Amino acid sequence: MADTDHESRAHREDADDVPETGEVVPGRFSSDEVFQRIVADADHEITSGFRELFFSGVAGGFAITITFLLYASLSASTESPVLAVLLYPLGFVYIIIGGYQLYTENTLPPVALTLERLASLPALVRHWLIVLAGNFAGGAVGAVVLAYGGVFEPAAAEYALGLAQNGVETPITALFFKAAFAGLIVAGVVWMDFAARDTISRIAVVYMAFLAIPLGNLFHVVVSFTEVVYTMLAGDLALTVGLFEFVLPVLLGNTLGGILLVTVVNYYQTSERRLEIEQFENVRRLSLREMLLGNLAGRSYVPLVDTLEDFVRDPESYRILVPIANPRTETALVEFACALASTREKGTVHAVHIVQAPTNRPLDDGDRARITRESERLMGDLKQQVGREDVTVETSTIVSSRSFEEVFDRARRTRPDLALMGWGQGRLWNAARAERPLDELTNRLPCDFLVVKDRGLDPSRVLLPTAGGPDSDLSAEVARALRTDAGAEVSLLHVVDGADEREAGQRFLAEWSEAHDLDGAAAIVDDSGDVEAAIESAADDHTMVLLGATERGMISRLVTDSLHLDVVNDVDASVLFAERPTDRPLAERLFGSGRREQSGEGSDR
16 A cells, blocks of 8 residues: 555544444445545555655565565474464565555555546556566565575575475466465455454454465465565576566466456445545546546546536537636636637637645535636636637636646547646646646647747737747747737748858748748848847847747746746747647656657757
């Protein structure tokens, strides 16, 4: 179990208090109540960050070393198979009671969350991989200490060498099914752990259950991995042989046993009322597509209130999503979105008011109703102010303890063509709370993004610096829309490294403007080689500057406050940052960093 959720477990000790009303208290939790406790705990686990999960997994893997040490030592010193395994469960007791992460335990809580369509399969796989890597790292460290630290007595060391060899010599089919029964036992321990009302009962359950693994000659994947690493270091077992002929079949058996034989069975013995508790009253379940393919964050159901009704996207419409924090002060942003949408057939602007709920106290029904009524009133006033006959304006409200991440959840749900956001004091960027690293979140953009530094949003004279690339293509689309709707005068700026490159720069702008339907735009070629200085100089004669992202990504640097671009603060014009999504392979999304890869075209400007 994740060590990030000790508080949720502490209340178990008080679960058998007799209420003052004198009503009869059931002697045990119902299956629905156990399931509710498991899902509430899994909610915190699956949204934990990499560091918390991994190092909790390392602690769990190292604790398994205690089981390996005691099992080998006692087996070498006694001929009784029962006495030899008496202390085998000690490492598992440390893990369960100490709240460490163990891979085989995670075949129950996160899977239950996924079955309820509250977390996606990629989120589940990510969680499993991090915990398993941590367990293996901790077990490997323990194996190194046992192999080279002189901890084992000679007889125990000799016995320990035979444990992994015994696993390798066991037929793969037998390994798999023995591991499946072990997986059943471990996942069953988790279910009973949540059903227990006191610590003594929990320790007894853990001890008896894990005692069955060595007595039944069953296999646990983390113990098996630790045995393999030890035998590789102190004996002559090849690591590849140990992994593929021993550890891998055990891993598959543990996983399948935990999921099919316990999780699914226990899930389907609960009733349809299993999640009818306050924490999940206003959740949004993932769609089948989201559950199978999307949203590595997992927790898409966070909003306490979401007034968006069943959404059906018109494939012929051009939609602009405008998330705002204050409808009173961000009217100009929605009006600007309407101006962009007006140049498209079936242009639609969806303004969503994101209200950040307090994290230190829950909202009751009265609070939710009051916040929703006030938000709907404000959004109604905004809709009247920005209303245009040539643009459809929609509004909705989200009440959530997060703010910034809701923008991405809403964009993935409604699939807009463009998301338009304000940047600056009091905007959503300043409350950018998210359950996962912001750089990873912002580099998986669900649509085109346009972020506005508002200094009046006067589109009469627009400056578009460009060096090519997809983000400058988005800037060109915005420039064309402003020229069509507001009669904007568009100037193109291209910076080259010296006077001998001016002619090439002029050819580039001529070809680029023609390719992007910006014929007639003024062409400015600056040969100073200083991009920022050139933009600042040209911006003096313009009211708006359109900037495309660099290869590192503009949005991620805005959010993490790592954007070092003096032009943003030095010009008097409004500044618009444009960024397009980049295609990233699934493997990179699961394991890669949040940084965008450099493209061969060079950075946009």
